[in-house]
Amino acid sequence: MSQIEKNALVLGASGGLAQALIAQFVADQTINTVIAVSSKPAPENLVVDKSLVWIQTDYTEPAMVEVVAQLVDYTGSIARVCICHGLLHTDNLWPEKRLEDIKPEALHEIFQANAVVPALWLKLLHKVLKAKQPTVVAALSARVGSISDNRLGGWYAYRSSKSALNMLLKNIAIEYARRVKNVKLISFHPGTTDTALSKPFQAAVPEGKLFTAEFVAERLTGIMDNAVVDGELSYLDWDNKTIPY
Numbered sequence: 001m002s003q004i005e006k007n008a009l010v011l012g013a014s015g016g017l018a019q020a021l022i023a024q025f026v027a028d029q030t031i032n033t034v035i036a037v038s039s040k041p042a043p044e045n046l047v048v049d050k051s052l053v054w055i056q057t058d059y060t061e062p063a064m065v066e067v068v069a070q071l072v073d074y075t076g077s078i079a080r081v082c083i084c085h086g087l088l089h090t091d092n093l094w095p096e097k098r099l100e101d102i103k104p105e106a107l108h109e110i111f112q113a114n115a116v117v118p119a120l121w122l123k124l125l126h127k128v129l130k131a132k133q134p135t136v137v138a139a140l141s142a143r144v145g146s147i148s149d150n151r152l153g154g155w156y157a158y159r160s161s162k163s164a165l166n167m168l169l170k171n172i173a174i175e176y177a178r179r180v181k182n183v184k185l186i187s188f189h190p191g192t193t194d195t196a197l198s199k200p201f202q203a204a205v206p207e208g209k210l211f212t213a214e215f216v217a218e219r220l221t222g223i224m225d226n227a228v229v230d231g232e233l234s235y236l237d238w239d240n241k242t243i244p245y
C-alpha cells in the first residue's frame with residue numbers, strides 16, 4: 001500500500017462519538033479508507049464499502065491480535081486513530097455516590113473498558129502505526145480523570161479508570177517517542193456530549209453545555225489536523241485547552 005495514502009481507524013466504533021467521527025472521516029476527501037472496529041455489527045444506515053471497512057471483535061487480547069493482523073496491509077498509512085471506548089453505567093452498574101457503593105466487579109469492568117482495552121490497542125498496534133507520515137492518536141478520556149481537578153469526588157470507578165488511562169497514555173507516549181516517533185498522542189475530553197453514556201445525567205447539564213456528537217467530532221478532527229508530533233502526551237479538551245493532570 002502506498003505510503004502517501006491516508007487512512008483512519010476508529011476503535012469502539014458503535015458509540016455516539018465514534019459514529020460522528022466516522023462520518024467526519026468518511027466525508028474527508030483526504031482520507032481513503034475508514035476502518036471501524038466494534039463489538040457490534042455495522043449499523044444498518046452505514047454504507048460499508050471500500051471507503052468504510054467494519055471489523056467486529058470481542059475485546060479479548062487474542063481477538064484484538066486478529067484484528068491487528070487484518071490491519072497489517074495498512075501499515076504506514078494510518079494517519080488518524082480514535083480510541084472511543086468508554087463505560088460509565090450499564091443495567092447492572094451505576095456510578096458510585098459514596099464509599100459503600102464501591103464494588104470490585106464494577107471497578108474491574110470499568111477499568112477493563114476504559115483503560116485496559118485502549119492500552120492493549122496501543123501495545124498491539126505500534127508496528128502498524130510506524131510510518132513516514134505523522135499519525136495522530138486520540139484516546140477519548142474525560143476531565144473527571146484529572147486528579148488535580150477533582151473537587152466533588154464520587155464516580156470512583158469511572159474517574160480512576162480515566163486517571164489510569166491518562167497514566168498509561170503518558171507511559172506509552174514516552175516509549176513511542178523512542179520507538180514509533182511519527183505518533184502524536186492526545187488524551188481528549190469531549191465535554192458533556194449527547195450520547196447514551198451521558199443520557200441519564202443530562203438533566204443536570206446547564207443550558208447550552210450539552211454538545212452534539214457532530215460538534216465534538218468536528219472539534220477533535222480539527223485538533224488532530226493541527227497536532228504537532230512532539231513525542232509528548234497532550235491532555236486537551238474540546239476547546240483545545242490543556243487540562244492539568
Ligand SMILES: NC(=O)c1ccc[n+]([C@@H]2O[C@H](COP(=O)([O-])OP(=O)(O)OC[C@H]3O[C@@H](n4cnc5c(N)ncnc54)[C@H](OP(=O)(O)O)[C@@H]3O)[C@@H](O)[C@H]2O)c1
Nearest residue numbers: 012013014015016017038039085086113140192193195197
Ligand atoms: N458523552 C459524554 O458526555 C462524554 C464525556 C466525557 C468523556 N466521554 C468519553 O467519550 C468516549 C465515547 O463515549 P460516548 O459518549 O460515545 O459513549 P457511548 O455512545 O456509550 O459509546 C461507548 C463506546 O465504548 C465502547 N464500549 C462499551 N463497553 C465496552 C467494553 N466493555 N469494552 C470495550 N469497549 C466498550 C463501545 O464500543 P463498541 O463499538 O465495541 O460497542 C462504544 O463505542 C468514552 O471514552 C467516554 O468516556 C464522553
